[in-house]
Amino acid sequence: MSQASSPAGAPALLHPLPSYLQADKLGPWGNYLQQVDRVIPHLGSLARWAETLKRPKRILIVDVPIHMDDGTVAHFEGYRVQHNVSRGPGKGGVRFHQDVTLSEVMALSAWMSIKNAAVNVPYGGAKGGIRVDPKKLSRGELERMTRRYTSEIGIIIGPNKDIPAPDVNTNEQIMAWMMDTYSMNTGSTSTGVVTGKPVDLGGSLGRREATGRGVFTVGAEAAKHIDLDIATARVAVQGFGNVGGVAGKLFAEAGARIVAVQDHGGTIYREAGLDVPSLLRHVAATGSVAGFAQAEVIADDKFWDVDCEILIPAALEQQITRDNAGRIKARMIIEGANGPTTPEADDILQERNVLVLPDVIANAGGVTVSYFEWVQDFSSFFWDEAEINARLVRIMKEAFAGVWQVSQDHKVSLRTATFIVACKRILHTRELRGLYP
Numbered sequence: 001m002s003q004a005s006s007p008a009g010a011p012a013l014l015h016p017l018p019s020y021l022q023a024d025k026l027g028p029w030g031n032y033l034q035q036v037d038r039v040i041p042h043l044g045s046l047a048r049w050a051e052t053l054k055r056p057k058r059i060l061i062v063d064v065p066i067h068m069d070d071g072t073v074a075h076f077e078g079y080r081v082q083h084n085v086s087r088g089p090g091k092g093g094v095r096f097h098q099d100v101t102l103s104e105v106m107a108l109s110a111w112m113s114i115k116n117a118a119v120n121v122p123y124g125g126a127k128g129g130i131r132v133d134p135k136k137l138s139r140g141e142l143e144r145m146t147r148r149y150t151s152e153i154g155i156i157i158g159p160n161k162d163i164p165a166p167d168v169n170t171n172e173q174i175m176a177w178m179m180d181t182y183s184m185n186t187g188s189t190s191t192g193v194v195t196g197k198p199v200d201l202g203g204s205l206g207r208r209e210a211t212g213r214g215v216f217t218v219g220a221e222a223a224k225h226i227d228l229d230i231a232t233a234r235v236a237v238q239g240f241g242n243v244g245g246v247a248g249k250l251f252a253e254a255g256a257r258i259v260a261v262q263d264h265g266g267t268i269y270r271e272a273g274l275d276v277p278s279l280l281r282h283v284a285a286t287g288s289v290a291g292f293a294q295a296e297v298i299a300d301d302k303f304w305d306v307d308c309e310i311l312i313p314a315a316l317e318q319q320i321t322r323d324n325a326g327r328i329k330a331r332m333i334i335e336g337a338n339g340p341t342t343p344e345a346d347d348i349l350q351e352r353n354v355l356v357l358p359d360v361i362a363n364a365g366g367v368t369v370s371y372f373e374w375v376q377d378f379s380s381f382f383w384d385e386a387e388i389n390a391r392l393v394r395i396m397k398e399a400f401a402g403v404w405q406v407s408q409d410h411k412v413s414l415r416t417a418t419f420i421v422a423c424k425r426i427l428h429t430r431e432l433r434g435l436y437p
Contacts, residue, residue, distance in 0.1 A: 067144065083127075085162075118399055215243065238315045247312055
């Protein structure tokens, strides 16, 4: 799409998008823009507001200087992007990774807008990150970096403004430091400024497992529609942490065979099925699936050739591309990660009749329980884990049912159907609120 042109149904731009917002720029943001363009023809009169979806409301880039243990001063680049806050405060995780880019954080914030609207929780979309390899930092350096970053973005976050959460390489401890830093800077304890905290600091039971539980719930619902018996299915999982590990455990408990797992340490395979509890203990002890004795090692690239009915990419974005989509043998792909499939790969998979359960619905369990945590913090009244899981399953099932019906009505993929549901909710709210001043 040229700078001056627009998809059918969308108004022509009065001013071209800045270069870093354009779809032809490589990176996750370009993938997101292509996804938006595909949904615009289905938005009806709301298409006049569609440009809202292509421009993040606020982008903050911060310098994060810290004292290192050896006495030097190191500088790290940090980001916080608020894509849209029409429906409520920004909501989205913070990742610490050496490959973090602005394009990535922008896309992740936008997908959070879609995800939150798809499951109808009252949040907008936001995301944050620091370009750093946290494994190279001591615990003290990690804490100092986290606290400095929190202070730098403190001008735009808050329990009613923007609520961070854990993401890649961040966890409950990182959230505890963020909560404490924000609270010290504002002069009062503010548990609701982040979610994914330790339970003793206002965190919610069930939060750590929520994303993986949502992946399983949506996958089980979708399987009914394509006559796939979970109890006899073979499953391959990429990434075996809080998302892939929990999803794999739940599928195994339902009778499925987890035949292949890949993470940063390598790829393992066992046709008869991996012993998931043993593998989870091994990963907890060593940090990777590498060295697990009860499986054979296969080449990383062979992961995409594994015979399976269900594939769960639960690692990083842009893993399924036009180069490997044609090799995938699964009947169903459940996106545990954010943005793991490129638009070109989506088209290939659709042509091959592979059902893709998109990230913006499949991995929304985490933000749903984050919403529960936020609500519990405001009320200072906490639910037990059974109630949390029951509420999560109900919301995920209802959201998936709505998306499935839209996909059938419009004859579109589940990804486009999810975008239709979510974008209509976002833009309807934008239209109701109007523009000020």
